[in-house]
Amino acid sequence: MKTAISYPTVGAMGKTGTWRVFRPSLDREKCIKCWRCWIFCPDSAISRDEYPVIDYEYCKGCGVCANECPVNAIEMGREEK
Amino acid sequence: MIFIDTANHISALAAKMAKPHVIAAYPITPQTTIVERLAEYVESGQLNADFIRVESEHSAMAACIGASAMGARTFTATASHGLLLMHEMLHWAGLARLPVVMVNVNRAIGPGWNIWSDLNDSLSQRDTGWIQFYASSNQEVFDNIIQAYKIGESEEVMLPVMISYDGFTLSHTSMPVEVPEQSKIDEFLPPFKPAWKIDVENPITHGNIVPPEPYMEIRYSMQRAMERAKKIIEEVGEEWGKKFGREYDLIQEYKCDDADYVMVTMGAISAEARFAVDELRKRGEKVGLVNLRTFRPFPYEKLKYEKMIVIDRNVSPGLGGVVYHEMKKTGKDLYGFIAGLGGVDVSYKDFERIYELAKRGKEGWYPLEVK
Amino acid sequence: MVSFRGEIVAIKDLPLDEYVLKGHAACPGCPITIALRIALKALGKKTILVIPACCTAVIEALYPKTAFNVPILNIAFEASAAGASGVASALKMLQQKDITPVVWAGDGGSYDIGLQALSGALERGTNFIYVCYNNQMYSNTGIQRSGATPYGAWTTTTWTGKKERQKELAEIVMAHHIPYIATATIAYPEDLFNKMKKAKEIKGSRYIEILAPCPPGWRFDMSKTVEMSKLAVETGAWVLYEVVNGKMEFNGYSKRILEGKERKPVEEWLKMQGRFRHLKEEELAKIKEMLDEKWKEYKKLYSSETSPDK
Numbered sequence: 001m002k003t004a005i006s007y008p009t010v011g012a013m014g015k016t017g018t019w020r021v022f023r024p025s026l027d028r029e030k031c032i033k034c035w036r037c038w039i040f041c042p043d044s045a046i047s048r049d050e051y052p053v054i055d056y057e058y059c060k061g062c063g064v065c066a067n068e069c070p071v072n073a074i075e076m077g078r079e080e081k
Numbered sequence: 082m083i084f085i086d087t088a089n090h091i092s093a094l095a096a097k098m099a100k101p102h103v104i105a106a107y108p109i110t111p112q113t114t115i116v117e118r119l120a121e122y123v124e125s126g127q128l129n130a131d132f133i134r135v136e137s138e139h140s141a142m143a144a145c146i147g148a149s150a151m152g153a154r155t156f157t158a159t160a161s162h163g164l165l166l167m168h169e170m171l172h173w174a175g176l177a178r179l180p181v182v183m184v185n186v187n188r189a190i191g192p193g194w195n196i197w198s199d200l201n202d203s204l205s206q207r208d209t210g211w212i213q214f215y216a217s218s219n220q221e222v223f224d225n226i227i228q229a230y231k232i233g234e235s236e237e238v239m240l241p242v243m244i245s246y247d248g249f250t251l252s253h254t255s256m257p258v259e260v261p262e263q264s265k266i267d268e269f270l271p272p273f274k275p276a277w278k279i280d281v282e283n284p285i286t287h288g289n290i291v292p293p294e295p296y297m298e299i300r301y302s303m304q305r306a307m308e309r310a311k312k313i314i315e316e317v318g319e320e321w322g323k324k325f326g327r328e329y330d331l332i333q334e335y336k337c338d339d340a341d342y343v344m345v346t347m348g349a350i351s352a353e354a355r356f357a358v359d360e361l362r363k364r365g366e367k368v369g370l371v372n373l374r375t376f377r378p379f380p381y382e383k384l385k386y387e388k389m390i391v392i393d394r395n396v397s398p399g400l401g402g403v404v405y406h407e408m409k410k411t412g413k414d415l416y417g418f419i420a421g422l423g424g425v426d427v428s429y430k431d432f433e434r435i436y437e438l439a440k441r442g443k444e445g446w447y448p449l450e451v452k
Numbered sequence: 453m454v455s456f457r458g459e460i461v462a463i464k465d466l467p468l469d470e471y472v473l474k475g476h477a478a479c480p481g482c483p484i485t486i487a488l489r490i491a492l493k494a495l496g497k498k499t500i501l502v503i504p505a506c507c508t509a510v511i512e513a514l515y516p517k518t519a520f521n522v523p524i525l526n527i528a529f530e531a532s533a534a535g536a537s538g539v540a541s542a543l544k545m546l547q548q549k550d551i552t553p554v555v556w557a558g559d560g561g562s563y564d565i566g567l568q569a570l571s572g573a574l575e576r577g578t579n580f581i582y583v584c585y586n587n588q589m590y591s592n593t594g595i596q597r598s599g600a601t602p603y604g605a606w607t608t609t610t611w612t613g614k615k616e617r618q619k620e621l622a623e624i625v626m627a628h629h630i631p632y633i634a635t636a637t638i639a640y641p642e643d644l645f646n647k648m649k650k651a652k653e654i655k656g657s658r659y660i661e662i663l664a665p666c667p668p669g670w671r672f673d674m675s676k677t678v679e680m681s682k683l684a685v686e687t688g689a690w691v692l693y694e695v696v697n698g699k700m701e702f703n704g705y706s707k708r709i710l711e712g713k714e715r716k717p718v719e720e721w722l723k724m725q726g727r728f729r730h731l732k733e734e735e736l737a738k739i740k741e742m743l744d745e746k747w748k749e750y751k752k753l754y755s756s757e758t759s760p761d762k
Contacts, residue, residue, distance in 0.1 A: 001239050001276045002302035003178045004295075006286040008521045011475030012513035019480065035463045039641045040678050042485040044474050058474035062481035063675030076675075102545040103538060131541040136572030140534030143527060143569065147502065147538025150525050153545055155538075169528055279523045279539070281498050281551055286518035288526030295515055 011058065016043065020061030022076040024054055030073035037065035037074060084258050088219045088251035091258050092158060092184045092244075093118035095226035097128045098266045099182070102153035105133040105144035109163040110196050111248035112186045116158060130156075138163035142170035142181070149179035150287065152278040154230070157181065160248060161188035161202045168206065174241045175210025176299065177287065178276060178306070180233030181241040182226065183211075187348065188248040189423040197424020198247035200348060200395040204376070204403045206243065210303050212310055213376040216246040217351035219256040221374075224327060231270050231317050237309045239276045247349035249424075261325055269324055307378045314375060331380035336362060337369030342439065343386040347373040347404060350394060350420075350427045357432030368436060373404065381410045388414045390439040392432070392447075394421040420447040459646040466645055467493045476519030478511040481674030483664040483681065484585055485511060486638045488556070491583065492522060494648035498551045500525065500539055504532035504566060506558035507592045508585075530565040532557045533573035536580045544579070552581060552652055558664075559586040559600035563621050574628035574657045581651050581658045584621060587666040595669045602689075603742065604735045606671075606727040613730060617742060622661050626695055630657040633695040637663045639682035640692070643704055647694065663690045671726020680724060688715040688747055700757050702750070709747070710754040718743055 028051050038046045045059040046052050066074040092115045106116045122128035135141045138159050145155040164185050174181050185203050189195040216222045229242035322328025337343050346354045351372035361368045393402025396419050405417035416439035421427040445451040471492035478485045501524045513519045527535040532555045539553040562584035589607050590596040597607040604613045632654045636644040651658040665680035684690035685705045692706040709715050722728040
């Protein structure tokens with residue numbers, strides 16, 4: 001019996017970090033740990049440790065995190081391949 | 082126990098005895114007395130099911146799909162335009178491999194409005210992946226519904242099943258029906274064990290985007306299940322015979338052994354054709370009858386007679402009778418007649434005439450244009 | 453921080469659980485996955501999603517993989533509320549009463565093709581949550597006009613701007629007398645979380661509509677999704693409220709507007725979106741007039757709900 005059953009997989013659409021054109025980088029000095037970048041990441045690519053941790057394997061580089069950071073602790077720079 | 086009642090009330094009774102968890106249905110003539118009776122069963126506590134009084138047939142089938150995907154046993158009933166509105170969801174139930182059981186009371190399609198029987202509604206659902214049974218008596222209606230659950234829910238099949246019968250001719254006509262004890266039905270029909278289900282402990286996604294190659298495999302799996310269903314239908318029909326004294330196959334043959342011509346019919350007109358065979362036999366004509374019990378899977382291997390007269394109570398415009406054309410795969414001599422559309426009566430006298438016409442090598446629209 | 457009513461009022465207090473897995477198929481900057489992440493944090497593991505044809509069905513990614521860690525039943529475009537009715541019935545009959553069935557549908561599937569099934573399910577008091585994420589168009593099929601597309605907006609089927617007003621689905625839903633209705637945006641995650649949480653605790657039909665600004669559809673930079681949501685509220689282009697058992701209460705910034713705070717000019721929101729770039733003076737004037745009229749209605753409702761004899 002075969003029907004369209006799919007199983008939860010991290011990277012179901014592959015390593016979506018390869019879609020990225022601009023790369024976010026976090027300046028820990030500036031970070032106030034408000035976690036706005038974490039909650040607003042559309043890709044679940046920012047996790048919470050002592051500071052926000054960006055998973056570059058899956059970050060698509062949309063820049064929402066940088067745009068929403070109240071202290072400009074995240075900067076978007078062109079991805080170098 | 083013998084019940085004397087209409088096919089619609091017998092349907093409701095059979096559905097009740099199959100113990101569905103969820104019923105979702107919308108009223109349409111001539112199906113209404115089924116849902117009325119089921120509502121009565123549920124509200125009086127005779128049936129422990131949730132009856133969803135949906136706002137359309139499309140939603141009836143969608144709700145059955147939702148419930149069946151949860152592992153619940155489901156039932157619905159419809160007719161004609163209601164069935165047509167469901168069309169999209171019939172495909173969905175089929176490809177999702179959910180063994181929903183549905184009664185369709187055959188009724189012609191408008192415009193203009195016509196509430197009488199022909200088979201165009203259910204035959205238009207030919208490619209939806211539903212097993213299709215046709216009944217020619219109220220007893221067959223009862224027996225088919227219970228068997229439908231066992232066949233559809235078989236792990237080798239896992240397909241939805243539609244039981245069709247003619248509006249008014251059967252739906253509103255009382256006939257005696259032998260109904261087994263509930264305990265015997267329970268012995269015959271085990272609880273539904275789904276092949277897959279939506280479960281928070283095992284969070285699968287059903288039905289997301291499927292690329293071309295696996296899609297074709299899913300379709301192939303469905304085709305294989307339909308083929309296996311032939312064997313399961315025979316086995317279940319045989320088991321039914323052993324338990325309840327009425328054995329079933331994919332087709333029902335009557336006086337075919339020595340027949341030069343065999344009439345092939347489906348639905349209520351089969352009962353009339355059977356009487357015509359008796360009359361013709363009295364006159365020395367070697368004629369028999371095959372009543373097609375299943376239309377999907379199509380039992381072409383069993384249609385082995387050299388000369389077959391196919392009477393279609395349906396039409397595929399631009400082609401002809403649906404069953405006639407499906408039967409071309411048999412490679413036998415076929416004589417096709419289209420008769421009885423929109424509830425036109427087809428009596429045993431008509432079958433006798435059709436037989437005489439076929440013997441003279443004619444076919445066509447009876448009685449409008451026969452060449 | 454947790455308020456005295458048990459509501460979460462700080463982002464840092466939102467649960468860490470993630471049910472939207474990394475590496476899904478959404479466009480960069482997609483508001484839907486932000487909304488889903490927040491909603492599922494509130495709804496938790498014991499949630500079943502029923503999803504019609506919409507962007508989310510694509511976001512799930514391709515068979516045999518899925519980017520979601522809660523079970524999903526995909527169903528035909530117009531059938532999600534009916535499919536969820538079946539799920540809800542089965543949950544009841546199979547004694548799984550602690551599980552929440554949730555429809556997650558776009559505006560096309562809710563305002564338009566799925567409206568009949570939605571209305572039927574609400575009228576039957578189906579025990580489920582229906583979420584409409586409203587990106588004001590058929591985004592999945594490539595930005596076509598829907599019943600939720602606002603006046604003046606460009607879409608691929610309204611090249612010179614839509615000539616008609618959008619309808620207000622939440623107001624249609626109100627006519628069904630269900631126990632809980634709320635509007636939300638991703639710009640206020642605590643508000644969205646609390647509304648989801650509140651909806652989860654209520655029995656019967658619950659409806660939540662979330663504004664979902666779509667970068668490729670609305671023609672704005674993908675980093676501005678949250679900003680666009682916030683500005684929609686601040687300009688009054690989107691309004692935040694709850695209707696609990698028929699009692700309407702405005703929330704957050706929308707409430708503050710009704711209390712006297714000035715609405716930001718709607719041009720600020722419109723000019724950020726390429727879909728409104730072609731607007732003529734008179735069209736802009738018409739948008740402003742319609743918005744003023746709408747806020748007069750809200751003001752009236754607000755005064756009646758807060759009047760002392762209530």
